[in-house]
Amino acid sequence: MRKYIIILLLTQFCFPANAQDLQTYISIAQAENPGLQAYQTRLDIAREKVNEANWLPNTEISTSYFVSEPETRTGPQRARFSARQMFPWFGTIGSREELATVLSEAEYIEYQVARRELILKVASAYYQLQAFRAQQAVLAENLDLLETYERLALTAVEVGRASATDVLRLQIRQNELKQESKTLEQEFLAQAAAFDALLNRNPGTGISLPDSIPIPETDPPISEEGLLLNPELVKYDKLYESVSRAEVLNRREAAPMFGLGVDYIPVANRTDMSLPENGKDILMPMVSLSIPIFNNQFRSRSVQNEMRQTELELQRQERLNQLQAALARAIHERDAARITHGLLEENLEQVKQVESILLKNYETGTIDFNEILDIQEMQLRFQNRMTVAAKTYFEKSALINYLTQ
Template identity: 45%
Template sequence: MKKLILIIFILAGTGFIHAQQLQTYQNQALDNNPQIQSLQQNVAIAEERINEVNSIPDTEFGAGYFISEPETRTGAQKMRVSVRQMIPWFGTIQSRMDYAGSMVDIEEVDLEIAQRQLKLEVSQLYFDIYEIEEKIEVLQQNIDLLEVYRTMALNSVEVGKASAVEVLRLKMRQNDLLEKKENFQLQKEAKQTQFNNLLNVDDNTQINVQDTLVIPLKESENMNLTLHPELQLYDRFAESIENSELVNKQEAAPKLGFGLDYIGVQERTDMNIPDNGKDIIMPMLSVSVPIFNKKYRSVSRQNELRQDQISSDRTSALNELESRLRSALNERASSRIKFEVQTDNLSQARDAEELLLKQYETGTIDFDDVLDIQEIQLQVQMNLVEAVSTWFKKDAIVEYLTVNN
């Protein structure tokens, strides 16, 4: 019982270290990735647009000089100065601000989606690198094992119980594994470059990957997709269209204008009359009425069609997310089954290896069987590494789809 408790604590500790290490890389990517920084600027720009729409139209100033001076009773008009200010209908500016605010929400959801996708990409590459490193280690172990077998074969050749051909076959097999190891090393370098590019650091930066990953005993079966940002994006689009329609209705309302005209009048010299040369001040009020408002009716119709389109797109996106989630859950479960089966196969292969070693002690070893068992054992070890890596990759997809930030 004490031994079981110790194993559970060791597995929990290993999983915690792995989670901390991966989260550190994810946070580094979120801080440094240029795409994320660009989207953050988009949010800031959208927020600034709220200030842009929180304004009234420009004030108009005008001035004129009468070349041909119109005569009035009190004198000739010499010049005119005017000022005009149009005022949107009541509530128009607030509706514009609400629409600009809904665009901020869209940019924020876009940012959240990009952050989630970046974390997922970091996770996938992290586990790719882990898988390659583990395969390199497995290959090196088998290369060392073949060297032991080759020494045994040389000893058997000396006593006439094996042929030199068997020694050469073992060496050829060893060379094949060395070639695979070198190819995996090249793949690792390529993955490390991709990983460092996501973090926006130097290509040669060392990546520390967990030595051993253990599939946890329990796994999440969360199927809740309702709060996923890819779905919330469509909800935000729908809200923005609602606000756009409110703006359209306000724009279709009358607009008020206020103004003031000042006309300078020259005094008459031919007679003395009351208010001689008195300047003219004329306040003005104007109303702009969209009598021909076909444009606004068309915009309303377009908004209705966009709402229907968004509803269809959201349903399609939900179906796609559900399919991705079910596929990830099934593949994750399949990886666990594969791990359990391959663990049992590895135990059988090692038992067969022990039997071969006992045959060597009696001088009856068959090196053809040695190569067969070694190849089976290598394949089983590779399958185990792939099963663990695949489980964590699919679990990362499940987390991307279901975990709420």
């Protein structure tokens, strides 16, 4: 019995050699998919924010001119020039950079989640295309079989062992299968267009699908511990760390700021007398301190950060519960698909035996073409269900690997 099945193991994580075509498509998708490129841009922006974090408050420069010149012992003052630079508390800039770094790491995890989801989408679309091709091959095989039955029926009509009605039934059944094949081809083209969209390439580029490969005899081992390392969970760990860094920064920003500056005042010479240091300019260094006396905003931020961490812990636990449930469901559905596939394979072998017996009866003139059609329809149904079971098995295997690897 021919099998039109492809092994559908998770694309990124454990490809067999015969799934190299799928790996090629995944590489194209990772390089060309605009959605993933948008995530890459977000990641680049987050990394650039690390450089942005290393900043100081604006340098203040001012100048003023005395309309009424104040007179000093050494001469009248003409103008004032000032410059001042404020500095945050010690460690504030470092804390700001650490926060930006953790946020960029969180963006990287988001990028990894998006990349893995894209891989899973590409694989699922690829598997569906392979299932369509398998079903088309099954239809072609059954059409060939019906043509053989038609020739037998025509021969039987000639010798009076069958009626023209039997031939018409066989021809009607062939037309039905041809119609199913055309419908399936349209579904294949629609799925191919969706597949090309994931790869961000022109529709109708063409897809290379491998030959049929049977379901593996044993399932790969499942690492449930790997579920805890899933990027969807690691994302919450990084966000939790970012809130911790934000709280450290908040405490540093709640500390005083200090500034250094200088005032320069040019002084004109006195003309009414001669004095030591007559007209000597004034240079006055300054030190300033900015104290956040009304610091309710910093206290409020601390409360918000604490509540945000609680929120992230609850969200992580909720997502973990969802992933565990998804893993259990995927394992169950994969095992059920394997069982279904095995039972259908046994049933199909029995159908083949019945078909062989009916054809042997043709030699004795006792063939019943109604039974032939019933057996052919049963065979087609079993083959299509086997294809669906195989697709389900490999899709669930891919999902299990996505969750645990």
